[in-house]
Amino acid sequence: MQPAMDFLIKEEKVFSGGLSCRGCGWSLLVRHLSSILGENTVYVVPASCFSIIAGPYPLNELRGSVVHTIFAAAPATATGIRHALDRQGKKDANVVILAGDGGTFDIGFQSMSGAASRGENLIYIVNNNGAYMNTGIQTSTATPYGAVTTTNPQSNYKKTWPKDLMGIVGAHNIPYAATASLAFMQDYRRKIQRAKEMEGFRLLMIDGPCPPGHKVDPSQSIAVSRLAVETKMFPLFEIERQQYTVNYIPEKFVPVEECMRPQGRFRHLFKPENKQILQDVQKHTDKYWERLLAMEKLTHELNIFED
Numbered sequence: 065m066q067p068a069m070d071f072l073i074k075e076e077k078v079f080s081g082g083l084s085c086r087g088c089g090w091s092l093l094v095r096h097l098s099s100i101l102g103e104n105t106v107y108v109v110p111a112s113c114f115s116i117i118a119g120p121y122p123l124n125e126l127r128g129s130v131v132h133t134i135f136a137a138a139p140a141t142a143t144g145i146r147h148a149l150d151r152q153g154k155k156d157a158n159v160v161i162l163a164g165d166g167g168t169f170d171i172g173f174q175s176m177s178g179a180a181s182r183g184e185n186l187i188y189i190v191n192n193n194g195a196y197m198n199t200g201i202q203t204s205t206a207t208p209y210g211a212v213t214t215t216n217p218q219s220n221y222k223k224t225w226p227k228d229l230m231g232i233v234g235a236h237n238i239p240y241a242a243t244a245s246l247a248f249m250q251d252y253r254r255k256i257q258r259a260k261e262m263e264g265f266r267l268l269m270i271d272g273p274c275p276p277g278h279k280v281d282p283s284q285s286i287a288v289s290r291l292a293v294e295t296k297m298f299p300l301f302e303i304e305r306q307q308y309t310v311n312y313i314p315e316k317f318v319p320v321e322e323c324m325r326p327q328g329r330f331r332h333l334f335k336p337e338n339k340q341i342l343q344d345v346q347k348h349t350d351k352y353w354e355r356l357l358a359m360e361k362l363t364h365e366l367n368i369f370e371d
């Protein structure tokens with residue numbers, strides 16, 4: 065067991081005065097990330113809320129370099145930066161992409177897949193807040209089933225399941241992919257450290273609280289993130305060259321409703337006529353969890369995964 069205070073930031077690498085909303089995951093995520101990666105880091109930022117939070121050039125919220133780039137091509141931009149730094153002998157500099165779910169699951173998907181397939185030496189951070197938040201909460205392929213967004217309003221709430229990004233990324237056979245939650249800070253910090261020490265394409269997907277987008281009180285950001293893990297709606301796991309490891313097994317069964325009730329984007333599902341939808345979400349969540357445990361068991365039992 066690590067000491068309880070292990071998640072405190074020892075050296076702050078983010079200036080005060082960031083432009084995030086109260087309770088935003090982006091800020092907390094980047095504060096911890098930058099405190100571990102240090103100043104010898106280039107952050108490559110495609111269009112997202114973090115483009116605003118980091119500030120427009122020449123302003124910069126971070127101690128490190130920030131390169132703003134187009135929505136569809138952050139991994140391509142980062143590839144160029146990585147290779148230029150390597151040619152200059154600066155191999156110890158970290159090159160890190162900070163992208164949203166829209167920029168990863170949808171618009172930058174091809175660029176991410178290309179960089180992963182080429183084995184580029186990059187760290188890719190996805191802040192999955194489940195919609196295009198910066199432009200006003202439009203649906204992405206990461207948006208959860210049943211959620212209301214501005215492109216899926218009222219009874220036209222989202223009726224498709226989110227894309228299994230981790231499954232797709234893992235299938236690229238990269239050295240490291242992991243999910244993380246800001247409510248499980250020691251686990252998150254361990255995963256950043258782990259990614260930092262490795263080489264090649266590494267990806268962390270963080271469950272991103274977004275009070276205005278999820279219609280949650282800002283003070284409840286972390287509590288709802290914790291419930292996402294406890295209900296297994298956002299499981300914590302790692303994939304190393306296709307070998308799965310589940311990092312946290314909830315002690316008791318917590319129904320998905322517990323995590324959905326505090327989020328206004330799911331309010332309509334609590335009407336009696338929508339009871340079936342909640343059951344469907346529970347079923348889908350249980351199925352994904354069982355599949356995850358099966359993948360863990362299978363890939364650990366098969367010796368082919370050990371070097």
Ligand SMILES: Cc1ncc(C[n+]2csc(CCOP(=O)(O)OP(=O)(O)O)c2C)c(N)n1
Pocket residue numbers: 111112113114135136163164165166167168191193195196197198199204
């Ligand atoms: C090609 C292109 N299309 C649309 C936009 C407008 N735009 C800027 S940020 C953004 C939303 C980003 O969503 P996501 O990647 O999920 O990040 P978040 O804002 O949620 O952090 C959009 C649509 C853009 N900048 N470029």
Ligand SMILES: [Mg+2]
Pocket residue numbers: 164165166191192193194195196197198
């Ligand atoms: Mg988003």
